[in-house]
Amino acid sequence: xxxxxxxxxxxxxxxxxxxxxxxxxxxxxxxxxxxxxxxxxxxxxxxxxxxxxxxxxxxxxxxxxxxxxxxxxxxxxxxxxxxxxxxxxxxxxxxxxxxxxxxxxxxxxxxxxxxxxxxxxxxxxxxxxxxxxxxxxxxxxxxxxxxxxxxxxxxxxxxxxxxxxxxxxxxxxxxxxxxxxxxxxxxxxxxxxxxxxxxxxxxxxxxxxxxxxxxxxxxxxxxxxxxxxxxxxxxxxxxxxxxxxxxxxxxxxxxxxxxxxxxxxxxxxxxxxxxxxxxxxxxxxxxxxxxxxxxxxxxxxxxxxxxxxxxxxxxxxxxxxxxxxxxxxxxxxxxxxxxxxxxxxxxxxxxxxxxxxxxxxxxxxxxxxxxxxxxxxxxxxxxxxxxxxxxxxxxxxxxxxxxxxxxxxxxxxxxxxxxxxxxxxxxx
Amino acid sequence: xxxxxxxxxxxxxxxxxxxxxxxxxxxxxxxxxxxxxxxxxxxxxxxxxxxxxxxxxxxxxxxxxxxxxxxxxxxxxxxxxxxxxxxxxxxxxxxxxxxxxxxxxxxxxxxxxxxxxxxxxxxxxxxxxxxxxxxxxxxxxxxxxxxxxxxxxxxxxxxxxxxxxxxxxxxxxxxxxxxxxxxxxxxxxxxxxxxxxxxxxxxxxxxxxxxxxxxxxxxxxxxxxxxxxxxxxxxxxxxxxxxxxxxxxxxxxxxxxxxxxxxxxxxxxxxxxxxxxxxxxxxxxxxxxxxxxxxxxxxxxxxxxxxxxxxxxxxxxxxxxxxxxxxxxxxxxxxxxxxxxxxxxxxxxxxxxxxxxxxxxxxxxxxxxxxxxxxxxxxxxxxxxxxxxxxxxxxxxxxxxxxxxxxxxxxxxxxxxxxxxxxxxxxx
Numbered sequence: 001x002x003x004x005x006x007x008x009x010x011x012x013x014x015x016x017x018x019x020x021x022x023x024x025x026x027x028x029x030x031x032x033x034x035x036x037x038x039x040x041x042x043x044x045x046x047x048x049x050x051x052x053x054x055x056x057x058x059x060x061x062x063x064x065x066x067x068x069x070x071x072x073x074x075x076x077x078x079x080x081x082x083x084x085x086x087x088x089x090x091x092x093x094x095x096x097x098x099x100x101x102x103x104x105x106x107x108x109x110x111x112x113x114x115x116x117x118x119x120x121x122x123x124x125x126x127x128x129x130x131x132x133x134x135x136x137x138x139x140x141x142x143x144x145x146x147x148x149x150x151x152x153x154x155x156x157x158x159x160x161x162x163x164x165x166x167x168x169x170x171x172x173x174x175x176x177x178x179x180x181x182x183x184x185x186x187x188x189x190x191x192x193x194x195x196x197x198x199x200x201x202x203x204x205x206x207x208x209x210x211x212x213x214x215x216x217x218x219x220x221x222x223x224x225x226x227x228x229x230x231x232x233x234x235x236x237x238x239x240x241x242x243x244x245x246x247x248x249x250x251x252x253x254x255x256x257x258x259x260x261x262x263x264x265x266x267x268x269x270x271x272x273x274x275x276x277x278x279x280x281x282x283x284x285x286x287x288x289x290x291x292x293x294x295x296x297x298x299x300x301x302x303x304x305x306x307x308x309x310x311x312x313x314x315x316x317x318x319x320x321x322x323x324x325x326x327x328x329x330x331x332x333x334x335x336x337x338x339x340x341x342x343x344x345x346x347x348x349x350x351x352x353x354x355x356x357x358x359x360x361x362x363x364x365x366x367x368x369x370x371x372x373x374x375x376x377x378x379x380x381x382x383x384x385x386x387x388x389x390x391x392x393x394x395x396x397x398x399x400x401x402x403x404x405x406x407x408x409x410x411x412x413x414x415x416x417x418x419x420x421x422x423x424x425x426x427x428x
Numbered sequence: 429x430x431x432x433x434x435x436x437x438x439x440x441x442x443x444x445x446x447x448x449x450x451x452x453x454x455x456x457x458x459x460x461x462x463x464x465x466x467x468x469x470x471x472x473x474x475x476x477x478x479x480x481x482x483x484x485x486x487x488x489x490x491x492x493x494x495x496x497x498x499x500x501x502x503x504x505x506x507x508x509x510x511x512x513x514x515x516x517x518x519x520x521x522x523x524x525x526x527x528x529x530x531x532x533x534x535x536x537x538x539x540x541x542x543x544x545x546x547x548x549x550x551x552x553x554x555x556x557x558x559x560x561x562x563x564x565x566x567x568x569x570x571x572x573x574x575x576x577x578x579x580x581x582x583x584x585x586x587x588x589x590x591x592x593x594x595x596x597x598x599x600x601x602x603x604x605x606x607x608x609x610x611x612x613x614x615x616x617x618x619x620x621x622x623x624x625x626x627x628x629x630x631x632x633x634x635x636x637x638x639x640x641x642x643x644x645x646x647x648x649x650x651x652x653x654x655x656x657x658x659x660x661x662x663x664x665x666x667x668x669x670x671x672x673x674x675x676x677x678x679x680x681x682x683x684x685x686x687x688x689x690x691x692x693x694x695x696x697x698x699x700x701x702x703x704x705x706x707x708x709x710x711x712x713x714x715x716x717x718x719x720x721x722x723x724x725x726x727x728x729x730x731x732x733x734x735x736x737x738x739x740x741x742x743x744x745x746x747x748x749x750x751x752x753x754x755x756x757x758x759x760x761x762x763x764x765x766x767x768x769x770x771x772x773x774x775x776x777x778x779x780x781x782x783x784x785x786x787x788x789x790x791x792x793x794x795x796x797x798x799x800x801x802x803x804x805x806x807x808x809x810x811x812x813x814x815x816x817x818x819x820x821x822x823x824x825x826x827x828x829x830x831x832x833x834x835x836x837x838x839x840x841x842x843x844x845x846x847x848x849x850x851x852x853x854x855x856x
Binding site for chain 2: 021026028031032127133138139142144146147148269270271274275281286288293297300302303305306307309310313314317318319324
């Protein structure tokens with residue numbers, strides 16, 4: 001049996017799990033790989049104190065690992081962008097295949113990394129960078145390879161999904177749900193990148209590049225987070241037969257790609273609405289075959305290690321070809337063309353003629369009103385003279401929805417505090 | 429660019445779609461494969477009349493194709509077992525890789541085919557044999573390769589799922605729903621193998637072998653179909669918060685594997701309950717990472733062709749290693765150990781003391797009653813003197829449930845017409 005020699009940098013929760021699995025001489029892994037997966041060196045800036053492992057060479061200078069001529073594959077699990085990029089580049093320049101779980105790295109420097117790997121005829125595995133233990137990148141790169149992807153819609157941030165699920169199921173306020181997620185280890189002490197949408201947007205940019213064959217370009221991803229979502233909107237969504245999820249979205253139409261990640265209403269009849277707790281899911285819609293959906297744990301040491309180890313098995317078989325991100329003439333869209341049905345919540349003065357004024361404004365903008373809720377009681381309004389009104393409109397793009405929102409709050413009868421969200425439909 | 433030369437037998441709906449895609453010199457496929465996928469010969473027993481394709485050699489003797497020295501990969505899409513087995517064996521003996529969509533073939537002769545392929549160092553692709561366009565075999569063989577599978581539960585027969593969904597959603601009787609499925613082309617004119625559970629059981633046997641590393645053995649799969657399911661049970665299930673699905677199930681415990689496929693109650697909170705129409709889904713539960721779910725179209729020309737073409741791309745990359753079906757000491761269980769909570773529907777005489785007698789019988793068998801429904805009105809009972817009683821019991825294995833059912837119908841007050849179904853829980 002051949003041996004694949006592995007060097008690993010980063011021994012946090014994920015790196016520690018990968019190291020332990022490799023050092024246990026796992027027959028499952030070796031039999032699948034058809035070779036021995038041998039961990040020969042670990043880079044840990046804190047040295048031996050970072051992890052208690054025997055029979056492995058631990059270096060505090062991570063550069064030792066990427067320079068080591070006895071290593072075939074470099075596994076990058078330190079996170080962050082700059083040092084990770086330097087190490088990965090050095091590893092490739094030194095002729096090593098690379099496996100990483102680092103979505104920020106791929107989202108930021110994927111183009112350069114893939115180019116270098118291709119020049120050097122080396123393999124890159126990054127399954128763990130999106131959806132953790134659920135093999136969605138494999139589905140895009142291999143399982144669905146015969147199909148043109150039309151669009152994808154994904155719940156890609158477990159922290160956000162846990163918080164939204166808790167708010168919707170248990171009526172928790174955002175801050176309560178966030179604290180609970182932090183106590184359970186599902187949110188970091190600084191949860192900014194999760195709850196402001198950055199994490200999901202980075203993952204969306206990776207998926208869009210693979211799905212549509214365009215170079216990685218994070219600047220083309222429009223995104224917002226769940227940090228300003230209010231419980232009242234989740235309650236109205238429930239009343240309307242929807243769930244609010246943070247949905248990363250990518251679409252191609254006439255060779256133009258749009259990528260985004262926003263809180264979005266999802267019909268309770270759709271599979272995505274059933275994705276609770278910290279779980280992830282990705283719906284990929286292809287021409288001819290329609291939607292396939294991939295659901296599973298999006299984070300955590302075991303699921304992420306599972307993806308890293310599967311990549312190592314694939315590298316040992318030589319099957320991780322470098323992604324081609326220059327497919328035909330596909331480009332990012334310069335315009336905001338994609339339309340969604342839309343949820344608007346307004347706070348309006350409780351006086352005659354207001355609904356007429358609002359609905360006239362929708363009519364002037366040629367936008368249909370599909371549903372309207374105004375409750376008789378004034379519950380949940382902070383301002384005793386104002387009542388919430390919820391309108392579900394027909395399809396409209398983000399820019400036009402923003403314009404209408406602005407016109408609405410310009411009305412004397414409408415409060416400045418207006419919320420509007422996309423409504424996802426999988427019936428396309 | 430290298431060329432992979434392909435010979436294809438069978439040009440029905442799926443074969444025709446595969447042939448057309450290959451003959452269109454699809455840049456998507458060739459770029460993914462990194463080689464040209466070239467269809468050089470077709471075997472069609474009806475000859476050129478079977479399909480209108482130019483620029484390809486069509487032979488009526490299928491043996492010409494497997495004997496052709498100019499072919500690298502043989503694609504078997506004729507279906508059936510005996511001739512398909514002969515062709516695949518000949519192809520392997522002639523040094524050709526094999527791609528097939530034939531679940532009956534793999535379920536019946538997989539062991540011999542894998543053994544021969546391994547001896548000859550050839551690749552076997554059979555992604556299309558289970559769940560059509562949804563890459564579940566890839567997930568088991570590659571994506572989840574680092575994990576021990578604990579159990580799987582799948583909706584693997586689209587025809588059955590369409591019928592059950594129509595009965596549950598629209599209140600259709602079995603025969604009505606079947607006719608509708610036939611009119612829509614979702615059920616064959618002879619639907620026997622779909623509705624009696626054979627098709628799903630064959631797929632379950634393939635999944636179990638891959639998941640647990642045991643040789644294929646269809647005789648170890650216990651199964652029933654949906655052909656005796658009554659609308660009244662779907663209605664009671666709805667009342668209890670469940671959906672009835674045809675669930676293929678595989679589990680390993682203490683190295684003992686059980687495989688089965690039966691109509692099963694699934695909680696409305698689970699992802700599987702949301703799988704409607706003719707869609708398929710597979711939940712794979714692994715140690716450490718928990719459940720991942722794969723959802724998508726399970727049949728139809730485009731989805732099945734998608735899987736066949738993805739296999740061809742994998743063969744061109746050399747990445748389809750032969751499955752290892754002799755993992756450690758895993759064996760099929762000789763005993764029926766697996767327990768499920770259970771749904772019983774009895775038809776009982778409407779007289780005092782009956783419920784007491786029935787519940788005593790459950791108590792004597794040490795089986796808890798978790799829920800019991802007896803409606804005041806006598807709706808839906810054919811016999812005016814008898815009323816349906818539904819009992820949800822605690823966990824019990826199939827054999828014990830059958831024994832209790834027998835004891836129940838032995839009671840004077842209970843009609844012979846008793847139905848009982850497993851209840852699937854994904855909270856394990």
